[in-house]
Amino acid sequence: MxxxxxxxxxxxxxxxxxxxxxxxxxxxxxxxxxxxxxxxDMGAEKVHALHGVSFEVTRGDYLAITGPSGSGKSTLMNLxxxxxxxxxxxxxxxxxxxxxxxxxxxxxxxxxEVGFVFQTFNLLARATALHNVExxxxxxxxxxxxxxxxxxxxxxEVDLADRMMHRPNELSGGQRQRVAxxxxxxxxxSILLADEPTGALDTxxxxxxxxxxxxxxxxxxxxxxxxxxxxxxARAHRIISIRDGLIEKDERIR
Amino acid sequence: xxxxxxxxxxxLWLALATLRDNKLRSFLTVIGVIIGVVTVMLIASxxxxxxxxxxxxxxxxxxxxxxxxKYNPGIHVGRLSREExxxxxxxxxxxxxxxKLPTIEVAVPFLxxxxxxxxxxxxxxxxxxxxxxVGLQGTLPDFERAxxxxxxxxxxxxxxxxxxxxxxxxxxxxxADDFFPFGSPVDATIKIxxxxxRVVGVLQKREQFLFSGGSDDxxxxxxxxxxxxxxxxxxxxxxxxxxxxxxxxxxxxxxxxTDALRVRRQVxxxxxxxxxxxxxxxxxxTFHSITGGIAIAMVVISSVGLMVGGIGVMNIMLVSVTERTxxxxxxxxxxxxxxxxxxxxxxxxxxxxxxxxxxxxxxxWLLTLVVKLIMPSYVPLWAPxxxxxxxxxxxxxxxxxxxWKAARLDPIESLRYE
Numbered sequence: 001m002x003x004x005x006x007x008x009x010x011x012x013x014x015x016x017x018x019x020x021x022x023x024x025x026x027x028x029x030x031x032x033x034x035x036x037x038x039x040x041d042m043g044a045e046k047v048h049a050l051h052g053v054s055f056e057v058t059r060g061d062y063l064a065i066t067g068p069s070g071s072g073k074s075t076l077m078n079l080x081x082x083x084x085x086x087x088x089x090x091x092x093x094x095x096x097x098x099x100x101x102x103x104x105x106x107x108x109x110x111x112x113e114v115g116f117v118f119q120t121f122n123l124l125a126r127a128t129a130l131h132n133v134e135x136x137x138x139x140x141x142x143x144x145x146x147x148x149x150x151x152x153x154x155x156x157e158v159d160l161a162d163r164m165m166h167r168p169n170e171l172s173g174g175q176r177q178r179v180a181x182x183x184x185x186x187x188x189x190s191i192l193l194a195d196e197p198t199g200a201l202d203t204x205x206x207x208x209x210x211x212x213x214x215x216x217x218x219x220x221x222x223x224x225x226x227x228x229x230x231x232x233x234a235r236a237h238r239i240i241s242i243r244d245g246l247i248e249k250d251e252r253i254r
Numbered sequence: 255x256x257x258x259x260x261x262x263x264x265x266l267w268l269a270l271a272t273l274r275d276n277k278l279r280s281f282l283t284v285i286g287v288i289i290g291v292v293t294v295m296l297i298a299s300x301x302x303x304x305x306x307x308x309x310x311x312x313x314x315x316x317x318x319x320x321x322x323x324k325y326n327p328g329i330h331v332g333r334l335s336r337e338e339x340x341x342x343x344x345x346x347x348x349x350x351x352x353x354k355l356p357t358i359e360v361a362v363p364f365l366x367x368x369x370x371x372x373x374x375x376x377x378x379x380x381x382x383x384x385x386x387x388v389g390l391q392g393t394l395p396d397f398e399r400a401x402x403x404x405x406x407x408x409x410x411x412x413x414x415x416x417x418x419x420x421x422x423x424x425x426x427x428x429x430a431d432d433f434f435p436f437g438s439p440v441d442a443t444i445k446i447x448x449x450x451x452r453v454v455g456v457l458q459k460r461e462q463f464l465f466s467g468g469s470d471d472x473x474x475x476x477x478x479x480x481x482x483x484x485x486x487x488x489x490x491x492x493x494x495x496x497x498x499x500x501x502x503x504x505x506x507x508x509x510x511x512t513d514a515l516r517v518r519r520q521v522x523x524x525x526x527x528x529x530x531x532x533x534x535x536x537x538x539x540t541f542h543s544i545t546g547g548i549a550i551a552m553v554v555i556s557s558v559g560l561m562v563g564g565i566g567v568m569n570i571m572l573v574s575v576t577e578r579t580x581x582x583x584x585x586x587x588x589x590x591x592x593x594x595x596x597x598x599x600x601x602x603x604x605x606x607x608x609x610x611x612x613x614x615x616x617x618x619w620l621l622t623l624v625v626k627l628i629m630p631s632y633v634p635l636w637a638p639x640x641x642x643x644x645x646x647x648x649x650x651x652x653x654x655x656x657x658w659k660a661a662r663l664d665p666i667e668s669l670r671y672e
Contacts, residue, residue: 043401083587083665104591111589118669126271139589140266183588 002151029092029188030222030238031057031080038075038245041190049075050245052089057224062217063232064225067242074195076242077226081116081193082109094130111140112162115184117194121176123168128181129155130164154186155179170241174205181212185221192216194224198232210235265598269605272574274560283570284610286563287648291614291641292621293556295633299622303631312537314460316402318359318504318512320531322495327530328540341528343491346480348518352497353396355514356424357507361497365392365480367487370447371520376486377416378476380444380453381433388429390446391477392483400498408440410456415480423451427459428473444476451478508533514580559646563610564652565607571603571656582660583668596661609647 038050050070057063067073079091082098091099094113096111123132123230134150155164158178168176177197184192198206217223225236233239237254271279324341346363353361367390370376375386398410411422423444430439439453460472499507508531515529582595615638622633
């Protein structure tokens with residue numbers, strides 16, 4: 001593997017200046033992280049949540065990020081999900097230099113490139129399943145009729161076509177998580193980022209959800225799973241273990 | 255702007271849903287706004303009622319009429335200045351002089367003798383009743399030609415009766431009704447002070463300004479020949495003049511009357527008039543300036559209600575932002591920008607107060623129907639418009655800080671919020 005030369009774009013929205021890909025040529029690099037640092041200023045002392053993390057994720061990969069609490073796992077997830085920017089280092093997502101973007105540009109990236117799935121589903125309680133799924137499309141500025149169409153299709157993909165008009169409190173935990181997954185998928189994002197997606201579900205429902213992820217992966221989606229449960233992580237194709245703000249292990253298991 | 259257009263309707267629906275889910279809380283929050291809007295509606299309708307009623311009365315005096323007194327025109331507040339009190343009275347001769355001006359059709363003097371020399375009201379009795387509330391005026395028969403009063407029954411007294419000091423009189427409709435409810439007062443006898451008068455005519459009832467009564471009642475009046483009135487109260491200086499311009503010559507007539515009176519009253523060149531001329535127009539505009547002032551004062555007072563309502567809205571919006579921190583986090587995570595969140599909460603606040611404004615309009619409208627029973631009034635269009643715009647504006651102003659707070663929330667922190 002040759003050294004990738006990175007053209008650092010001077011502008012924050014470096015959309016065009018894509019880094020040169022690794023010369024093995026077959027893989028399409030979706031995520032490129034170079035020497036990422038995240039430092040929190042806690043008054044007197046500086047806490048380094050991440051010190052120099054570098055890795056790549058190719059399109060269509062199924063990755064799990066594991067680690068004990070306090071390992072920097074959540075910080076890494078926030079960076080991958082563009083909820084936060086690194087203190088140092090570079091992060092390229094789908095050819096865009098995310099590390100230097102401002103709040104509104106990040107919101108745009110989150111809307112277009114990232115689909116979030118949360119542990120506690122985080123659906124809007126007052127809105128129907130359909131409306132919940134439409135939400136990212138509203139912020140994406142997609143007009144009403146097309147929005148309905150796309151949301152219905154996403155709900156059908158997670159087998160909830162018949163529950164569209166139900167509110168979250170009329171759905172089971174598994175169904176709620178599937179609505180959340182539909183919401184994450186509806187904009188056809190580059191990555192599906194799931195934070196402990198089975199943490200609030202019982203074992204059999206967890207397996208259903210994991211099967212759904214597998215199906216979505218087979219359909220070509222890039223999935224990143226953040227979890228501290230080993231059996232959940234074991235369903236992925238690649239596991240990155242984080243400890244003390246560094247990558248401890250990066251192994252491909254499938 | 256694209257970002258506003260894409261979700262403004264969406265936010266409105268969301269806001270209405272929130273409103274529906276918190277009916278009681280929303281209602282209590284916007285009570286201040288409701289009261290403010292109701293007040294605006296009520297004030298507008300009451301003032302419109304007073305204006306209409308006043309205009310009607312004043313216009314019944316004729317649009318070509320001038321009322322001339324030795325006092326300055328307009329509204330007097332407090333004691334008159336010494337100069338004004340010491341001015342010499344207008345006279346019978348002034349009236350005769352004015353009546354000969356080419357632009358003047360009729361000019362007559364009025365000698366006010368309602369009060370006797372000691373300031374007491376002169377008693378009037380007839381048909382077995384006595385009243386001290388009747389206005390007593392001495393004038394000339396030309397008054398009938400001024401066209402502001404019409405004889406309903408009988409006739410006006412004549413110049414001959416005036417010249418011969420005959421004790422005859424013409425009575426207002428209220429005098430006729432009060433003293434002679436069952437028959438015609440014509441040829442009946444009325445006792446004014448110690449003198450007996452023969453009634454020769456009854457005047458048509460005329461438009462009244464709201465709440466006028468007693469000796470202010472324009473129908474509770476007796477007109478008698480000027481000379482007779484002068485005889486009843488020889489020392490009276492209380493003379494006012496009325497002059498009616500020839501058709502289409504109001505402006506010229508005003509100038510001629512002013513010039514003539516300045517010469518007759520020896521006003522030095524460059525000094526202000528030492529008399530006042532009121533016209534229908536000037537009376538109405540004076541009155542409008544008063545009611546306008548009252549309206550502004552009342553609007554200021556009602557805006558206190560709106561302010562209090564606004565603070566309530568700000569409070570409830572801050573609570574709402576805190577309650578929905580997690581929702582804000584989720585929205586940001588899936589792509590809401592700062593201005594998206596800002597607009598969401600701004601529109602929610604505006605919907606809340608707009609709803610209050612709407613309730614206020616409904617309640618206010620019902621109350622104006624009640625006002626309508628008391629006086630002829632209407633609600634001018636500006637009142638509901640201003641009320642509604644003010645209430646939505648209050649939502650925007652007081653919703654800005656909570657919405658800004660929501661927009662600035664950090665997505666990571668908000669997602670972690672329990």
